[in-house]
Structures are given as C-alpha cells and as structure tokens.
Amino acid sequence: MQYGATTESWYVAAATHAMDPLERVERLASENAVVIFSVSTCCMCHAVKRLFCGMGVHPTVHELDMDPLGRDIERALARLLGVVPPVVPVVFIGGKLIGAMDRVMASHINGSLVPLLKEAGALWL
Amino acid sequence: MANERTLVCGVQGSFHTSTKFFDEAESDYFGELEEALIHGDPITSSHGPKKGIVETARPPTLEIFPSWPMRHQHHQHPTVEQRKSEQSVESSEESGSVKDTANTTSTGVIGGAQSQVQCRGRGATEGEAQKGLVVIMANGAPQRTGAQQPPPSAPQIQYDNSHTEKKKIIAGSTRKDGKLLDAKTLRRLAQNREAARKSRLRKKAYVQQLETSRIRLQQLEHDLQRARTQGMLLAGCGASSGEMSSGAAMFNMDYTNWLEEEGRHVSDLRAGLDAHLIDNNLSSIVDDCITHYDTLFHLKARLAQTDAFHLLTGLWTSPAERCFMWMGGFRPSDLIKIVTPHLDPLTEQQVIRLCSLQQSSQQAEEALWQGFDQLHQFLSATLSSGPLSTDVGADVSNYAGLMDIAIEKISSLENFVRQADHLRRQTLHQLREILTTRQAARCLLAIGEYYRRLRALSSVWATRPREALIGNETASPNTVTDLQAIQQSQYAHYSAF
Numbered sequence: 001m002q003y004g005a006t007t008e009s010w011y012v013a014a015a016t017h018a019m020d021p022l023e024r025v026e027r028l029a030s031e032n033a034v035v036i037f038s039v040s041t042c043c044m045c046h047a048v049k050r051l052f053c054g055m056g057v058h059p060t061v062h063e064l065d066m067d068p069l070g071r072d073i074e075r076a077l078a079r080l081l082g083v084v085p086p087v088v089p090v091v092f093i094g095g096k097l098i099g100a101m102d103r104v105m106a107s108h109i110n111g112s113l114v115p116l117l118k119e120a121g122a123l124w125l
Numbered sequence: 126m127a128n129e130r131t132l133v134c135g136v137q138g139s140f141h142t143s144t145k146f147f148d149e150a151e152s153d154y155f156g157e158l159e160e161a162l163i164h165g166d167p168i169t170s171s172h173g174p175k176k177g178i179v180e181t182a183r184p185p186t187l188e189i190f191p192s193w194p195m196r197h198q199h200h201q202h203p204t205v206e207q208r209k210s211e212q213s214v215e216s217s218e219e220s221g222s223v224k225d226t227a228n229t230t231s232t233g234v235i236g237g238a239q240s241q242v243q244c245r246g247r248g249a250t251e252g253e254a255q256k257g258l259v260v261i262m263a264n265g266a267p268q269r270t271g272a273q274q275p276p277p278s279a280p281q282i283q284y285d286n287s288h289t290e291k292k293k294i295i296a297g298s299t300r301k302d303g304k305l306l307d308a309k310t311l312r313r314l315a316q317n318r319e320a321a322r323k324s325r326l327r328k329k330a331y332v333q334q335l336e337t338s339r340i341r342l343q344q345l346e347h348d349l350q351r352a353r354t355q356g357m358l359l360a361g362c363g364a365s366s367g368e369m370s371s372g373a374a375m376f377n378m379d380y381t382n383w384l385e386e387e388g389r390h391v392s393d394l395r396a397g398l399d400a401h402l403i404d405n406n407l408s409s410i411v412d413d414c415i416t417h418y419d420t421l422f423h424l425k426a427r428l429a430q431t432d433a434f435h436l437l438t439g440l441w442t443s444p445a446e447r448c449f450m451w452m453g454g455f456r457p458s459d460l461i462k463i464v465t466p467h468l469d470p471l472t473e474q475q476v477i478r479l480c481s482l483q484q485s486s487q488q489a490e491e492a493l494w495q496g497f498d499q500l501h502q503f504l505s506a507t508l509s510s511g512p513l514s515t516d517v518g519a520d521v522s523n524y525a526g527l528m529d530i531a532i533e534k535i536s537s538l539e540n541f542v543r544q545a546d547h548l549r550r551q552t553l554h555q556l557r558e559i560l561t562t563r564q565a566a567r568c569l570l571a572i573g574e575y576y577r578r579l580r581a582l583s584s585v586w587a588t589r590p591r592e593a594l595i596g597n598e599t600a601s602p603n604t605v606t607d608l609q610a611i612q613q614s615q616y617a618h619y620s621a622f
Contacts, residue, residue: 041503042537043496043497043499043500043503043534043537043541044496044537044540044541044544045496046495046496046499047492047493047495047496047497047499047541047544048492048496050491050492050495050496051488051489051491051492054488054491054492055488101540101544102543102544102547105489105544105547105548105551106547106551108485108488108489109482109485109486109489109548109551109552109555110551110554110555110558111478111481111482111485111555113485114485
C-alpha cells in the first residue's frame with residue numbers, strides 16, 4: 001500500500017513535540033482512537049462525522065480552519081494522501097491513516113471498517 | 126412550376142381578355158381549364174365577336190375565345206403560343222374580337238409551356254385588375270395577326286370578369302357553335318365561373334398548405350432524428366431541453382448506448398443461466414456485466430466535474446426512475462432489498478454478510494444524506510443572507526460576495542454525487558464478493574429487469590390514452606399519431622374539395 005512506508009516513518013519519529021506539520025499530524029492521530037481532520041464548513045466532513053456518530057463512535061475532530069497551523073497540516077495531509085488540497089476529511093483510526101471519504105466508505109461497505117474500529121477500541125459490541 | 130402558381134389568386138376578379146382585334150397586337154389571356162369547361166356551353170354569338178370555346182374534350186389547352194370583346198389593352202405582352210391547334214376552330218369564328226390567350230392553369234395543364242400572360246383591367250376595371258395580377262411567364266410569338274386569330278398553336282382561354290361579362294353579354298358574344306345565349310344563362314355561367322374560380326383558389330391554397338405542412342413535417346422528423354443521435358432526447362420519454370449543457374447531452378447519448386448494451390448483457394446472463402453454464406464461463410459474463418456498470422459510474426464521474434446538476438436532477442433517466450432517485454442514482458440498500466429474495470438459497474454466512482452489507486450501506490447513505498442536507502442548509506443561509514427585498518443593483522458587492530460563497534458551496538455537489546456513485550459501485554462489488562457465480566448472475570439479472578420494468582412503466586404511463594392529446598405530450602410515440610390525427614382532421618376539413 002502506498003501509505004505503508006510513510007506510516008512506518010511516523011513510528012520512528014521522535015516523541016517530542018515538533019513543529020513539523022507531519023509530525024504534528026502523527027502526534028494528533030495517535031492521541032485518540034478515531035481522529036478526523038476536518039474543516040468546519042465542509043459538508044463532506046460533516047457526512048463523515050455523522051457516519052461515525054451513527055455507528056456509535058466518538059471521533060476526535062480537529063477543525064483545521066480553527067487551528068493556526070491548520071494550513072500546514074492540510075498540506076502535510078495532502079502530501080500524505082498524494083492529492084492536492086482540499087483534502088479533508090481525513091480519518092485516522094488507531095493512529096493509522098485510513099484516508100479520505102471514499103476510502104472510509106469503501107472500507108465500511110466491504111466490512112473492514114468495523115473490525116478496525118473494534119481493534120482501536122472505538123467500538124464495543 | 127412557376128406558371129402553375131402564377132395563376133390569378135386573390136384578384137378581385139377583374140380579368141379581361143384582350144382582343145387583339147381591338148388592341149394592337151398583343152393580348153393577354155388567362156386560361157383556366159375549368160373555365161374552359163364551363164365555357165363549353167355554347168354561347169350565342171349574339172353578343173358580338175365570338176371567341177373560341179373550349180371543348181370539354183380538349184383538356185390541356187383550351188381555346189376559349191372571349192365572349193366579349195376586349196375594350197382596350199394597356200399592357201402589351203407577347204401572347205402565348207400554345208401548342209394546341211384549337212386555332213383552327215376559332216379562326217373560323219373569330220371574326221372580330223381576337224384574343225390571344227395564354228393558357229396556364231393551376232393544374233399544370235399546359236405541360237411546360239411558358240406562357241406569360243398578364244391581365245390588366247380595362248377601363249374602369251383596369252385598376253382592379255392591376256392589383257392582383259399575376260404574371261405568368263410566357264413565350265411565344267406575339268400575335269399580331271389582327272383579324273387572324275391566335276396562331277395555330279395557341280389555345281385560347283378566356284378569363285372574364287363577371288362584371289364586364291354582362292357588358293360583354295350585351296355586346297353580344299357568341300360561341301363558336303354560333304348559339305346565342307341570353308343574359309340569364311350568361312349570368313348563370315358567369316356565376317358558375319366565379320364559383321369555380323373560388324373553388325380552385327381554395328383548392329390551391331389547401332394544396333399549398335399541405336405542401337408546406339409536408340415540408341415542415343419532413344424537417345421536424347429530420348431534426349428529431351438528428352437530435353436523437355445527438356442525445357438531446359431522452360431515452361424513452363422524448364423530452365427535449367434546450368438548456369442542456371453539451372456535456373449533459375453527450376452523457377445522455379452515452380447513457381442511451383449504455384442502456385442498449387446493458388440489455389445485451391442481461392440477455393447474455395439469462396442465456397447463461399438457462400444454459401447452466403459452468404461457473405467459469407458464467408463468471409466471465411457476470412464480470413463483464415459488473416464492468417459495464419463500472420463504465421457507467423465512470424461516465425457519471427466525468428460528467429459530475431462539469432454538470433453535477435444534470436446527474437442529480439436525473440434528466441438522463443426515465444420519469445419513474447427520476448422520481449425515486451437517490452442522489453443521482455439508485456439507493457444501494459434498496460437494491461439489496463430488491464435482489465435478496467431472488468438469491469435463494471443463501472447460506473447462513475451469506476445471509477449474515479448480506480445483512481451487514483445492507484446495514485453498512487444504510488449507514489453510509491444516511492451519512493452522505495446528512496452531509497448533503499448540510500450543504501443545502503449552508504446554501505440556503507448564504508442565499509438568504511443580506512436583505513432579500515432589495516434589488517441586486519442596490520448592493521452589488523454584497524451580492525457578488527454572496528454568490529461567490531454560494532458557488533463555492535455548490536462546487537462540493539460534485540463530491541457528493543461522486544461519493545454516492547462510489548457507494549453504489551462498492552455495493553455492487555461487495556455483492557459480487559458475497560454471492561456465488563450463479564447467485565451473482567441472478568442478482569444482476571434481477572437488477573436489470575427491475576429497472577427495465579421501471580422504464581417501461583414510465584413510457585406506459587406517458588402513453589396512456591387521454592383526451593385532447595394534441596401537441597405538447599412529451600412521449601415520442603405520441604408525436605406521430607398526433608400528427609396523423611391532425612392531418613386527418615385537415616383532410617376532413619377540406620373534403621369538400
């Protein structure tokens with residue numbers, strides 16, 4: 001998977017708080033079971049939030065437009081995903097990058113999302 | 126032919142024949158076959174110089190010597206040398222009034238003869254005649270043979286004005302057979318002529334109307350054909366929209382082709398199932414079918430970049446499909462509900478997987494729908510911000526800023542349409558994963574047949590019998606029958622002719 005190598009580098013990164021956006025992303029992503037990077041006015045972000053809430057998950061949402069460093073984070077995310085901004089919403093589960101909306105949808109449909117959530121401790125059934 | 130059309134139409138009826146005898150050399154005549162036939166009655170010669178009469182036995186060219194002498198001529202035109210040889214008949218009679226008649230009839234009796242006749246009024250009636258005269262092409266040596274009747278080849282047909290007729294009657298016109306007619310008979314004949322003339326005019330007008338209608342119909346059919354191939358017409362419902370973007374039109378055309386091919390895939394599936402093919406072969410048919418759906422989603426994704434509205438409003442589908450559409454297509458959980466009964470027997474594992482698929486697709490649909498709804502709320506708030514009662518011009522900058530925000534919001538429509546299609550595509554693929562090959566074949570067959578029935582419902586509904594079905598029905602099958610009905614009613618109207 002194309003994101004695999006990048007993911008490994010995160011675990012190698014220093015645990016100290018770094019201003020490097022990528023590291024910040026990684027730090028934020030690993031703080032909670034489900035992390036969503038979003039923009040408050042984005043309707044697709046709203047959709048993904050509703051999706052998780054509908055499943056009973058309580059994701060941690062970082063509104064990039066409220067964050068002073070938001071633009072850097074967005075650029076970093078774009079680099080991660082290999083697309084041009086705007087890139088939100090971006091979902092991390094258990095510190096692992098899941099992707100944008102279509103990846104989340106696809107993984108939900110093919111049944112891989114729920115096990116991931118359970119594994120990350122976001123869902124109990 | 127020009128000479129056919131240039132017959133007198135709408136003239137006040139003041140046509141006079143000119144007597145070469147009286148004028149100089151030329152005289153112009155109007156000829157009418159029916160006129161000739163009417164004039165076939167022998168007219169007594171008591172009214173003066175007698176012109177030749179048309180014999181009913183001689184249809185195409187007529188020689189009708191005017192019954193009344195021409196007073197004077199104002200326009201000299203070369204008379205027509207008609208081909209017939211009625212000449213001889215007339216010359217015997219034509220002692221005094223000689224007329225050259227150009228013989229042209231609206232029925233094209235004079236086949237090909239170029240006759241140029243111009244009627245002009247004479248005396249008091251000249252003005253009238255001038256008004257409505259029609260010039261008919263003529264060629265032919267001018268007849269200037271004084272007392273000599275029109276040249277041997279020129280049939281003479283007289284076209285008389287009933288007004289002058291009486292005068293001429295008094296002047297004493299005789300028919301070629303020498304019989305004298307009394308005033309009453311002549312009046313009757315004149316009235317008959319008038320009636321016949323009017324009848325001919327009406328018939329001519331009707332024929333012209335028919336011609337133009339026919340041409341228009343041809344053009345319409347041609348345009349229809351062209352527009353269909355360009356995809357401007359929807360498959361099955363014939364609605365036309367002048368505001369469709371070019372991308373939308375192209376998409377409609379592509380979709381029509383896609384539907385045709387989907388029909389082929391469905392029949393392949395049916396044939397494969399009936400033939401009890403081994404799984405490998407059936408599997409390839411099934412995979413082809415799924416790939417075919419993928420191409421549709423690809424087409425839609427491409428259109429979404431330029432015209433998401435077209436996908437969402439569903440103008441590319443039939444009305445029934447459009448009515449129950451969800452975000453530009455089918456609702457995946459509905460589809461699962463539709464196909465599940467046709468997949469029996471299912472293993473327990475399959476049942477569980479199908480259930481969870483249904484549940485996840487429902488959750489995904491709900492999430493997308495909520496996002497879409499929020500888009501709508503944002504858009505509403507944006508467009509209604511600022512004073513709604515003021516005119517645009519009053520606050521242009523605010524309006525422009527408002528529009529910018531709104532446009533930015535609308536741009537995410539593309540995202541939603543694409544995510545919805547993505548969801549549909551994922552659902553189909555997951556179904557393929559869960560089901561066996563035969564079950565997948567049955568599933569795709571069921572989907573294809575379901576939507577075919579929905580489309581058929583649209584056209585059946587559109588073509589259901591209704592009263593006063595003229596003009597603005599959108600279903601194309603109606604158009605032709607409507608036109609036929611109109612044409613039949615037109616025929617009935619003119620059946621008197």
